[in-house]
Amino acid sequence: xxxFGPLNLTALALGxxxxxxxxxxxxxxxxxxxxLVTLWGGASLRWYRALAEDAAMxxxxxxxxxxxxxxxxxxxxxxxxxxxxLTRGGRFRGRLLFSGMIYAPLVMPEVITGLSLLLLFxxxxxxxxxxxxxxxxxxxxxxxxxxVVQSRLVTFDRSLExxxxxxxxxxxxxxxxxxxxxxxxxxxxxxxxxxxxxLDDLVIASFVTGPGATTLPIxxxxxxxxxxxxxxxxxCTIMIALVAVGLIAASLLTxxxxxxxxxxxxx
Amino acid sequence: MQKGWLSRISILAPYAWLAAFFLAPxxxxxxxxxxxxxxxxxxxxxxxxxxxxxxGLRDFLGGLSPDSYASIAADPLYLWSYxxxxxxxxxxxxxxxxxxxxxxxxLARAPRRLQGVxxxxxxxxxxxxxxxxxxxxMNILQHDGLLNxxxxxxxxxxxxxxxxxxxxxxxxxxxYSYFPFMVLPLYAALERLDPSLLxxxxxxxxxxxxxxxxxxxxxxxxxxxxxxxxxxxxxxxEFVIPDLLGSSTTSMIGQTLWLEFFGNRDWPVAxxxxxxxLALLVTPIVMVxxxxxxxxxxx
Numbered sequence: 001x002x003x004f005g006p007l008n009l010t011a012l013a014l015g016x017x018x019x020x021x022x023x024x025x026x027x028x029x030x031x032x033x034x035x036l037v038t039l040w041g042g043a044s045l046r047w048y049r050a051l052a053e054d055a056a057m058x059x060x061x062x063x064x065x066x067x068x069x070x071x072x073x074x075x076x077x078x079x080x081x082x083x084x085x086l087t088r089g090g091r092f093r094g095r096l097l098f099s100g101m102i103y104a105p106l107v108m109p110e111v112i113t114g115l116s117l118l119l120l121f122x123x124x125x126x127x128x129x130x131x132x133x134x135x136x137x138x139x140x141x142x143x144x145x146x147x148v149v150q151s152r153l154v155t156f157d158r159s160l161e162x163x164x165x166x167x168x169x170x171x172x173x174x175x176x177x178x179x180x181x182x183x184x185x186x187x188x189x190x191x192x193x194x195x196x197x198x199l200d201d202l203v204i205a206s207f208v209t210g211p212g213a214t215t216l217p218i219x220x221x222x223x224x225x226x227x228x229x230x231x232x233x234x235x236c237t238i239m240i241a242l243v244a245v246g247l248i249a250a251s252l253l254t255x256x257x258x259x260x261x262x263x264x265x266x267x
Numbered sequence: 268m269q270k271g272w273l274s275r276i277s278i279l280a281p282y283a284w285l286a287a288f289f290l291a292p293x294x295x296x297x298x299x300x301x302x303x304x305x306x307x308x309x310x311x312x313x314x315x316x317x318x319x320x321x322x323g324l325r326d327f328l329g330g331l332s333p334d335s336y337a338s339i340a341a342d343p344l345y346l347w348s349y350x351x352x353x354x355x356x357x358x359x360x361x362x363x364x365x366x367x368x369x370x371x372x373x374l375a376r377a378p379r380r381l382q383g384v385x386x387x388x389x390x391x392x393x394x395x396x397x398x399x400x401x402x403x404x405m406n407i408l409q410h411d412g413l414l415n416x417x418x419x420x421x422x423x424x425x426x427x428x429x430x431x432x433x434x435x436x437x438x439x440x441x442x443y444s445y446f447p448f449m450v451l452p453l454y455a456a457l458e459r460l461d462p463s464l465l466x467x468x469x470x471x472x473x474x475x476x477x478x479x480x481x482x483x484x485x486x487x488x489x490x491x492x493x494x495x496x497x498x499x500x501x502x503x504x505e506f507v508i509p510d511l512l513g514s515s516t517t518s519m520i521g522q523t524l525w526l527e528f529f530g531n532r533d534w535p536v537a538x539x540x541x542x543x544x545l546a547l548l549v550t551p552i553v554m555v556x557x558x559x560x561x562x563x564x565x566x
Contacts, residue, residue, distance in 0.1 A: 109504020
């Protein structure tokens with residue numbers, strides 16, 4: 001019989017408080033009318049209004065969202081293909097290098113990934129900007145998509161595909177009408193994960209960005225270095241709210257299974 | 268199944284992408300780390316000229332210089348930066364283990380129907396941006412922030428203490444940011460633990476604390492190893508946390524690399540720093556890879 005004593009309860013409560021307290025402080029402060037954190041000047045949307053007038057911040061948010069959408073979509077296609085190759089490709093030439101390249105970016109320090117991609121773009125004289133950030137994020141996130149989709153494919157029942165093929169369904173059609181619908185939740189949560197990671201990334205984007213392609217994290221970072229600002233509290237609260245809504249929607253959509261798999265993989 | 272063009276594409280497309288944007292860049296880093304130190308402006312000497320054939324290759328190899336590595340080895344600043352990174356990563360991993368273990372243990376012991384929700388609650392904050400989470404601590408630790416106010420209200424201090432720009436803040440930020448990286452592997456190991464083993468120990472007269480150290484901890488060792496590696500490796504290369512919460516003397520290797528690149532614009536030295544850092548981390552990375560491969564096989 002498992003026992004769940006007061007000691008365990010305390011550990012859990014303290015652990016969760018540690019996780020949520022800073023976020024709660026941030027959210028509450030974003031509604032503080034006073035510029036000083038020390039004073040509660042009453043609840044207000046003042047900093048949200050200031051945010052709506054901050055053109056540079058809005059532009060950065062739009063860049064970030066576009067980069068995240070494009071790179072997540074590209075990474076989902078490539079990552080799903082890579083997962084298929086790893087689980088079903090059998091032994092092909094260069095498999096070891098392939099799986100090495102899939103797993104290495106998961107643990108590689110971001111400064112190294114960023115530096116090496118920048119040096120590539122410089123070596124081939126590619127102008128840095130929106131597309132270089134998108135390429136960099138695709139490279140980073142496709143590995144995460146692969147791991148999520150792979151975890152689904154490992155438990156996949158191949159006999160369904162075989163049945164379709166036996167009945168004369170061509171391979172491509174089998175893939176789109178049998179395989180893809182079955183692994184769909186994993187593919188969707190892989191896309192979400194890639195989207196979130198791309199929105200999150202500061203270090204790699206800082207290396208490979210160029211004029212006119214300031215992403216939201218780069219923008220926030222340049223403000224935050226100078227200290228705490230109420231406007232930043234507001235934009236962080238909006239991002240937290242978006243993430244929360246996205247996660248709830250996703251867990252309803254995929255009936256939790258896929259979303260939980262990807263939550264686990266992100267860590 | 269026959270290998271049709273579909274499966275060929277599924278291998279070739281991601282392979283080509285990763286070769287172009289992961290492998291090739293890394294080879295360029297290695298090459299530039301061996302180039303002659305020149306400030307800021309590419310192309311770096313030597314330049315490989317494929318048209319010159321073997322002579323070109325010989326000239327290229329002859330022109331490579333270990334200068335950047337020599338300057339890293341000669342300057343105690345770099346050595347200190349590596350040591351400091353490893354030390355911060357080591358201490359924070361130990362702290363994470365100390366704090367994470369009780370939480371993971373409680374999670375594993377929680378009523379089954381609540382476990383899914385509780386795990387989700389632990390992971391949830393980590394879908395928000397890394398930057399936001401570090402920034403949230405700046406709100407609390409700043410001069411007139413919540414922590415100083417609370418301590419003054421409790422009469423523990425009478426003057427606000429500067430918490431920001433200290434190593435304490437860096438440790439706090441790291442422990443906070445990597446918390447689930449430690450808790451989840453520990454939870455996975457503890458959750459599988461068969462409670463009848465502890466009952467057996469108790470039946471044989473083993474006190475609970477002793478059963479914990481002789482049964483629970485050894486059996487959760489795979490989780491401890493996985494969690495420790497999952498934290499240690501990225502913490503060593505961490506940039507954002509020490510940059511925002513630390514002081515100018517924190518100088519972890521990620522910051523040094525960043526400064527060398529963006530500040531001093533010495534690309535060969537920055538590249539050499541990256542190569543050495545990767546070499547330092549390669550052993551644990553290989554270990555993680557092998558673990559993952561084994562786990563995938565088991566799954």
